[in-house]
Amino acid sequence: MKTILSVLTSRWFLTLVGALCLAAIVWFLGPLVAVAGAFPLEDPTIRLAVVFGILLVWALAMQWSLYRHRSANDRMVKALATAGSRADKADPDADAVGQETDQLRGGLREALEQLRKARFGGGWGQRYLYQLPWYLLIGAPGAGKTTALANSGLRFPLAPEMGRAALRNFGGTRNCDWWFTDDAVLIDTAGRYVTQDSQPTIDAKVWKNFIGLLKRHRPRQPVNGILLAVSLSDLAVWSEAERKGHAEQLKLRLKELRGQVGARVPVYVLLTKADLIAGFAEFFDDLSREEREQVWGVTFPLDDGKGKDGDAPVHRFAVEFDLLTNRIARRVLDRVHAESDIQRRSLDTLFPAQIAALKPALTDLLGVIFEPNRYESSPLLRGVYLTSGTQDGQPVDRLNELVAGSFGLDRPVLPAGSGGRSFFLTRTLRDVVFAEAGLVGLDGGMERRRRLLRGGAMLAMLLVGLGLAGFWANSFTNNAALVAGVDAAAAKAAAELEPLTxxxxxxxxxxxxxxxxxxxxxxxxxxxxxxxxxxxxxxxxxxxxxxxxxxxxxxxxxxxxxxxxxxxxxxxxxxxxxxxxxxxxxxxxxxxxxxxxxxxxxxxxxxxxxxxxxxxxxxxxxxxxxxxxxxxxxxxxxxxxxxxxxxxxxxxxxxxxxxxxxxxxPLAERGFAILRDRPEIQALSDWRLVDQAGPLAGRVLIRPSGKPLSDGVPGLYTYDGFHKAVLPALPKVAKALVEENWVLGQPSSGPQALASAQTLEKGILAVYLDRYARQWDEVLGDVVIVPLRGLNQAADVLNSLSGPQSPLKLWLTAMVRETTLAPGPQDKGTAAGGPAAPVAGGPLAGVAQQAQAAEKALDASGTNAAYLARLAGVSLQPAGPPPGQPINDHFQPLRTLVQGENGAPPKLDEILKLMGDLYQQIARAANSPDQNGALLAGLSGAGGDRGAVIAQLRGLTRDLPAPIDGMVATVAQSSASVSVGGARAQINKAWQSTVLPFCKAALDNRFPMVRTSPVDVTNADFARLFAPGGMIDQFFNTNLRPFVDMTVTPWAWQKVDQVDLGIAPVVLEQFERAARIRDSLFPAGATAPKVVFEITPVELDAKATQVALDVDGQMLIYQHGPPRPQVMKWPGAEGTSSLRLGFGPPLPGEPAGLSRQGPWALFRFLADGTLETTPQPDRFTFAVTVGTRKALFAIRADSVNNPFGKNLMENFRCPTAL
Incomplete structure (x- = not known):
């Protein structure tokens, strides 16, 4: 049955059926095909030739396919045999790795001649080596891999030619052995490639080279599956650490395989040496050969890698293993009844428990290898199977070992097994593993290309064949049904139209x-x-x-x-x-x-x-x-x-x-709409400001509406558009409208229609000129000069505006040109003062010329001129204004601004000259080394008379047309703002670079500016800052005095060129405070601070007999007598820079007095006491307390400008910015 099925599903049979079907179509339907009235396939000889050709093409295709498979087989075998390893001379292990890699190919060389010709599988399903599935058998040394293969019961067809040596070498695989069966190629690898414990570096590199070898010569499917061998005898005796370490090694090898192969390969776990579990041989001793070949294990549902982690096959193992254990447990009773030997009965009875005892170890092992995680894909576990290749070795009695270990008994010794029968291998490999050869994934990119090419070729062949056969069949069928189709379509359409008509x-x-x-x-x-x-x-x-x-x-x-x-x-x-x-x-x-x-x-x-x-x-x-x-x-x-x-x-x-x-x-409105949409009007080029205002336009002109300068005026509203397109088109539009009078029920021909056309032409022109004026008014009102924001930018803009290529002048000149429609281009050649020349076409174009010509002719003939002129439709009255005169009149102020009037120079030139003067002044200030001085000089009127220039610009705006007046006023105002802003920036820069650093260094966190500071301002630094002509005084007089109104209290800023300097009033407060410090501490232009005052003791505490005050060597003693004033100076003549105050007599537990040191000792003394003002600005009271005793003094300064006022120096701070 399998042979028949393989024949029916083989490629050659299916393609033969297709070729025979195509031949049958040609043979039976060919006579019906007509081409231009001829029947080329009517002759049986021709049809027979076509059929033979089809079968010949099929035979050639099959032979080509056979040749391709044979070539692929030869190339792969030759590559395996001849490809040498490339040693990396920089790698110390390169030679050893190369030798190992070469040995991997050594086992094939004696079989190459056989492999080049051999095909595997009998009958119709023969396949070459490349077509067979390849399986990789890996496992630790001694895991029983080779033994399992040798006793698997599979057929090895090359054994007679290659000898049996490879099959008898069960003592361990040195590198790898290649086992060729009818169904698959099995690669038995050395166990040291898995553990990599003898020569880790060499083994690891050889392992990777081996996988690369498979990938290189079988790129689509390097391997179809992996047989993972785990010895149950080792598993039973391993400790938990050993078991986990072995599992990690297996997991790592599988990961390396997956990484290099590029596909998810199914893994079949073979639990070998099951015969070494105590009782195995006795328990299964009664099985026949067919029963020994059956599968003992579990095949899991296919894991596509997309399910939840809880659905992974490894999680099902425990349940499935329990089912296997229960299954063999049901045989125990039969086995016990069948055994007469007591010891064998005991082994049969305990065998299910021996198997069940392996469950924890197996579960842990498989969990480490196949447990899924979110960081990497887990290996594709397909099944776990218990096998036995032979029954040699010492059995392991796990249960007795546990009991012996628990009670300290001697470990029982079981007799060694002997036998050459295999259990549970043959069908596991043939029916489970080999049957799933197509389960492995393919290299996606390569397979897609192969599928596309193969599918495209087959589809093309199929389409060509079907097309040839279907063309004639379809032609015959369609023509046979054509008449019926026409009748049916007509009936259907009639039925659909019936309710609609x-x-x-x-x-x-x-x-x-x-x-x-x-x-x-x-x-x-x-x-x-x-x-x-x-x-x-x-x-x-x-x-x-x-x-x-x-x-x-x-x-x-x-x-x-x-x-x-x-x-x-x-x-x-x-x-x-x-x-x-x-x-x-x-x-x-x-x-x-x-x-x-x-x-x-x-x-x-x-x-x-x-x-x-x-x-x-x-x-x-x-x-x-x-x-x-x-x-x-x-x-x-x-x-x-x-x-x-x-x-x-x-x-x-x-x-x-x-x-x-x-x-x-109004008919004129419709006429204008028609005029606007005429092709010649639409073809007119737009007038664009960016083209007319020169290359500098983008730097100085902007549109407040946000439109770019490239947005233009439609060509309809230009001088050329008016004279070259609109005037010639007006009579045509009027005539077309009159010709359409039939739509309105009016005559479209005759004298009445002609009169209507003339009136309509004038009406359309009036509508057009109204739109013309609006367009240019909009442009004029939507262009302004860019805001001036800084000195350099202002200088650049003013230079561009006043230069020979001034965008302002070019723009306004271009506007004047476009808004001066009269005279027209024909009239410009006429003598000045003469009548305007007509434009050809229409009653508007040539009125003057008609009148002049008629008048001359009638004068010469002497006939009744008025009568004949009326008959001819010609007016003898002087010619009226030219057609574009309303636009001239509307923009006359702009024309006067640009061109002048009555011989006077244009005011635009005067505006540009003033802008040039303003540019010179601002440029000088911007480029001056002393930019601050230049700006201040200009603002104060001392240099360049900039204020006069700005004033002149402002004055001109009164005589300018709108919106040019606002534009010029904006320039004047912006210039003043820029100058003032530049001045402020320069003043601030000068302050921050010259005064501020020293001011902050000298005064910050120092007394008397900070009452609580222990550090004094030096008198020299104080004088340098606050003395007349000092740093602050000189800076103020040089930079700020012209802009400050010092006649009011407090001082106030005054505007320059109608623009505020912009410095905050709080800054001015500090300069005013500095002036008060100067006047109070530096009288009469003194260069050092000094104060002259009179101090009078007023009251002394009853607990004191006297109080003594020493100020820089100036002594005042008071003993409850009449108060006597004492004149003192600060600093004193002795220059001790000290002050002492003492009460007498001394009291126990109380200080006798106080003292202060430093140049500001007097002011520290006053700050420690209580200084009160009086209604008179030069008189103060001062109370001082030492311990429980108090003294009161009266102080009279020598001027109302004195430093004793509250917070005079304490509230001063150096402004950080102006």
Missing amino acids: TAPRSLTKVDDTDFTAIVPPLNTLRAIPAGWADPPPLEMTGGLYQGGRLGRQSGTVYDRALRTALLPRVFLRLEEQLRRERGRPEYLFQALKVYLMLAGKGPLDKALVSDWMALDWLATLPGPAYETARRDLRLHLDALLAAPLSALPSDEDLVEQARVSLTRY
């Missing part, structure tokens, strides 16, 4: 404008085979096409449907437009025009009707959803208009209402 409306039988309802039936009629505009289909042109006669009939049916379903709806839609759009005169006029055309009351413009309805459908059927319907309706309408139309009855009341509505809309 029977509504109760006179003549049209239609009362709705639902165009979407008629699209399907019209499409059906248009798409009738051989119908309207339908060329013969290619698939029906094989000599069988019968649509010629049917086409004419289909076209007639389609044309009748257009006239009865589409045309009435178009008519009704136009009526809806006439009712709805009364407020849109231009729209209403076009709708009425199209309506009257279809009603036969005007010349039919097919393009206009088609375009008008297409736009209406775009509005009423918007969006992509109706795109197909709109396209179909346009096609149907064009088909309708292609033939003569019969007029439909119009609604005369509706027409009259539309005409009345149109008479309310």
